[in-house]
Amino acid sequence: MYSYSFMVCTCQYTVLWKVLLEEAGIQMVLGENDSSQPRGVGFAKNHAIDQSSGTYLCFLDSDDVMMPQRIRLQWEAAIQHPESIIGCQIEREPAEATERYTRWINNLTCEQLLTQVFTSHGPTVIMPTWFCSREWFCHVGRFDEAGKGTPEDLLFFYEHLRKGGGVFRVNQRLLLYRYHPQAATHSVLEGTIWTHRVLFLEERILSRWTFFTIWNAGKQGRKLFRSLTPANQKKVAAFCDVDTNKIAKGFYTYEESKENPKPRIPILHFRDASPPFIICVKLVSIISLSKASVWNPHQIKSCAFSCNKAHIE
Known part of the structure; x- marks a missing residue:
């Protein structure tokens, strides 16, 4: 066991458990960060592994x-x-x-x-x-x-x-x-997680695609577009959606772009859009679409980049 902060470590309990476990024949190794500041969870995990000796x-x-x-x-x-x-x-x-x-x-x-x-x-x-x-x-x-x-x-x-x-x-x-x-x-801030997720998506998926469609013409889909590198932004063929109000707009104009004229990305009904897709909607929405038989994500080349916030609830 390793505590990453003296504020977290309840020494009386860890010492008690060490005695109880060793009486039962189980060795317990204790370690803790002795600095005045917490060193973080990653530090604690690494040091717990360092002080252990098992194969697994x-x-x-x-x-x-x-x-x-x-x-x-x-x-x-x-x-x-x-x-x-x-x-x-x-x-x-x-x-x-x-x-x-x-x-x-x-x-x-x-x-x-x-x-x-x-x-x-x-x-x-x-x-x-x-x-x-x-x-x-x-x-x-x-x-x-x-x-x-x-x-x-x-x-x-x-x-x-x-x-x-x-x-x-x-x-x-x-x-x-x-x-x-x-x-x-x-x-862990939501923005920090978002940044790492986008970088990993670009590295593992988008680097292999020449074009793709972002499923979601709303706030999260546009946020994903703005988070992409300029090279990957140019691969976005269209946004698609089921919301008639969003589709009626026809285009999304990327106003923050330094290009002139500003990039304009078509907004299509999902039936008119071409795969592959980056699905930027909640997973429950994907399930609902599939069960309604209007679209089956397992039959179309796609990558789910859902926007649920449950990771930090």
Whole structure:
């Protein structure tokens, strides 16, 4: 166990647990940041790994609870998937906290664990459930130690994918994931996450496309367009939407552009638009469209870049 801040470390409890665990034959190594300032979650995770010695790494936040069978089941999965991050389903406490996010994290298919990595929810297996080999962790690299406000789990997850890593989930609820307002995730600004997501989208998807359509002519679709590099902005063939008021405008004019005349991007009905698509709408909206049989995202080349905010709820 490693505490990243003297303000967080409740020494009396950690010492008590060390005694109890060692009486049960389980060695516990304690470490803490001895500076006057917190060093951040990434720093703590890296140092916890440094002071440990096992072949496999099982992550657990101090405010969460794991089920007795968690290590065994994830270890068995890690043997079968040695270059993967192994996650599991979760129970949320309180149950009504971030309900949409909890449904998403628990119900992704094997395919979606990789295809939905660009959404605003973040890693498709939630960080407190991660399990992997030490060898693979060292291959990917360490957590970012920039400190407060850094999405170190998201950055590590992206690097893991860059190195060819897989994602696997044990389909049992092996972790009680507690919600509280003081959680470190709340220190990460939505804008910071957005910037990293756009960069990863451009690197992994848009760099391979010569043109594409942004599904959403509204605020979020225009925000995505403005966030792209100039080279990728020129690849946007059109916006598309289902809203007749937006479609009636005909064009989106990029007023902030330094070009003259200003770029004008057509706004089309989705039936008239051409793939591939960057889908910049809420995942629940995508599901509703698919169930209504007006459009099936699985039959058209597309990439979901949903705009849900559940990652920082």
